[in-house]
Amino acid sequence: MNLPSDFIHKFQQYLQDEADAFFASYQVSRKSGLRINPLKITADEWERISPFKLEKIPFAQNGYYYQADQDQPGKHPFHAAGLYYIQEPSAMFVAEQLAPSSGEKVLDLCAAPGGKTTQLAAMMNGRGVLVANEINSKRVKALSENIERLGITNAIVINETPERLAERFQGYFDKIIVDAPCSGEGMFRKDEEAILHWSEDKVLACANEQKNILDAAYLMAKPGGIIVYSTCTFSPEENEQTIEAFLMKYPDVELLPIAKIDGIESGRPEWSLTKNYELEKTARLWPHKMSGEGHFVAKMRKTEDTGSSNTNLKIPNISKAQLKDFQSFLAETIKGKTFRNFYLFNQQLYSLPDDCPNFQGLRVLRAGLHLGVLKKNRFEPNHSLALALTKDDVLHTYPLSSTEDERWLQYLKGETFTTGEDRGWILVTIDGFPLGWGKEAKGILKNFYPKGLRIKV
Numbered sequence: 001m002n003l004p005s006d007f008i009h010k011f012q013q014y015l016q017d018e019a020d021a022f023f024a025s026y027q028v029s030r031k032s033g034l035r036i037n038p039l040k041i042t043a044d045e046w047e048r049i050s051p052f053k054l055e056k057i058p059f060a061q062n063g064y065y066y067q068a069d070q071d072q073p074g075k076h077p078f079h080a081a082g083l084y085y086i087q088e089p090s091a092m093f094v095a096e097q098l099a100p101s102s103g104e105k106v107l108d109l110c111a112a113p114g115g116k117t118t119q120l121a122a123m124m125n126g127r128g129v130l131v132a133n134e135i136n137s138k139r140v141k142a143l144s145e146n147i148e149r150l151g152i153t154n155a156i157v158i159n160e161t162p163e164r165l166a167e168r169f170q171g172y173f174d175k176i177i178v179d180a181p182c183s184g185e186g187m188f189r190k191d192e193e194a195i196l197h198w199s200e201d202k203v204l205a206c207a208n209e210q211k212n213i214l215d216a217a218y219l220m221a222k223p224g225g226i227i228v229y230s231t232c233t234f235s236p237e238e239n240e241q242t243i244e245a246f247l248m249k250y251p252d253v254e255l256l257p258i259a260k261i262d263g264i265e266s267g268r269p270e271w272s273l274t275k276n277y278e279l280e281k282t283a284r285l286w287p288h289k290m291s292g293e294g295h296f297v298a299k300m301r302k303t304e305d306t307g308s309s310n311t312n313l314k315i316p317n318i319s320k321a322q323l324k325d326f327q328s329f330l331a332e333t334i335k336g337k338t339f340r341n342f343y344l345f346n347q348q349l350y351s352l353p354d355d356c357p358n359f360q361g362l363r364v365l366r367a368g369l370h371l372g373v374l375k376k377n378r379f380e381p382n383h384s385l386a387l388a389l390t391k392d393d394v395l396h397t398y399p400l401s402s403t404e405d406e407r408w409l410q411y412l413k414g415e416t417f418t419t420g421e422d423r424g425w426i427l428v429t430i431d432g433f434p435l436g437w438g439k440e441a442k443g444i445l446k447n448f449y450p451k452g453l454r455i456k457v
């Protein structure tokens with residue numbers, strides 16, 4: 001791998017004796033990670049059924065290293081069933097620092113494709129409000145799909161600039177992650193493009209952008225609210241110096257300590273412009289000190305009250321009579337599970353989180369749980385609903401096995417099945433975990449796995 005010469009020169013200066021070990025890490029193959037989804041499976045159950053050779057990641061609850069030369073977890077049907085999220089190991093450390101609780105109001109400001117969002121959602125366990133925002137209109141679609149796949153029911157996916165979001169969510173959030181766009185020096189092993197696009201100008205441009213994004217995050221935090229800032233780059237301009245500038249601009253913000261475990265080190269106060277020794281509290285994950293690509297993380301608390309702008313949405317916005325076809329679907333398909341906070345938008349029916357904020361007028365891709373669509377005299381369930389259920393929530397399943405035959409592959413390709421029965425909506429499962437819907441009539445199970453997700457033949 002050919003590292004940019006300016007990059008080598010820069011880190012020889014910064015790292016001195018350590019520089020050779022740092023550069024050598026770029027020549028070693030990287031370790032891949034996956035994080036299991038506790039919304040669907042416990043660690044014990046996963047360790048019993050895992051088809052992959054795994055090793056625990058010490059600093060991330062639910063995180064495992066896998067052997068990329070032996071296994072392809074992205075192609076296993078458990079991936080389509082949302083049992084795990086494939087994530088770079090050191091990235092898993094970031095959301096652990098925010099550690100939201102059930103019921104809190106949480107923002108992931110730069111969220112796509114959803115690594116941190118899905119981790120935060122698992123910690124929130126379906127309660128509270130999780131706003132996942134992504135500025136890029138293509139990347140936000142992948143974010144929305146990942147939220148669906150993992151069965152997350154309390155997220156609102158938004159495609160706005162941080163500034164526009166801040167106008168609407170002033171003083172609203174208990175906890176915010178700013179996983180900032182950066183020069184990606186920790187991506188060099190994974191992505192040659194990151195090397196080609198790197199320059200010192202890019203580092204400085206990213207540092208400017210990061211400061212603007214943090215301004216918006218500051219406005220959106222409640223008094224007492226926590227902001228976790230992270231990058232996957234090493235340049236001090238985007239890390240210690242970005243936080244240094246933030247602390248100088250907002251004197252009410254205080255840095256909070258991060259536990260330095262398992263090879264994780266302190267940030268480098270000596271790399272800040274004012275040698276602010278508080279920056280010792282930040283964390284650096286170095287690829288030559290732990291198994292992962294590297295990250296910088298800072299955890300802060302805002303103390304001042306800077307006003308608030310959001311009000312709750314008025315829900316439900318739909319009458320009991322309009323819900324008639326949905327109620328018939330529930331009676332015929334679902335057992336022992338209720339839904340609330342109904343919200344109808346263009347005939348699409350959602351179940352919103354409790355205390356849902358007013359998102360009207362913003363570009364929203366997904367709000368809470370997408371239940372389905374009200375068609376003329378019938379209700380058609382959405383794929384999101386299938387992935388948010390368990391096999392025990394429904395009257396009928398069509399069980400597929402990941403080991404016995406390849407019918408799961410036929411299902412993911414969109415094929416129909418002959419069942420000989422006529423039971424209506426059926427939850428198709430893989431080893432007991434929902435994969436999607438099928439509709440059975442006159443002995444044929446029609447495939448409702450979304451066309452955009454199907455495996456191409």
Ligand SMILES: C[S@@+](CC[C@H](N)C(=O)[O-])C[C@H]1O[C@@H](n2cnc3c(N)ncnc32)[C@H](O)[C@@H]1O
Pocket residue numbers: 091109110111112113114115116117134135136139161162179180181182209213
């Ligand atoms: C490091 S990535 C986020 C990764 C994500 N948090 C995850 O864990 O999967 C940074 C994101 O910031 C977005 N971004 C780029 N410029 C931005 C800006 N000016 N404001 C907010 N987000 C921006 C990028 O599109 C990108 O998706």
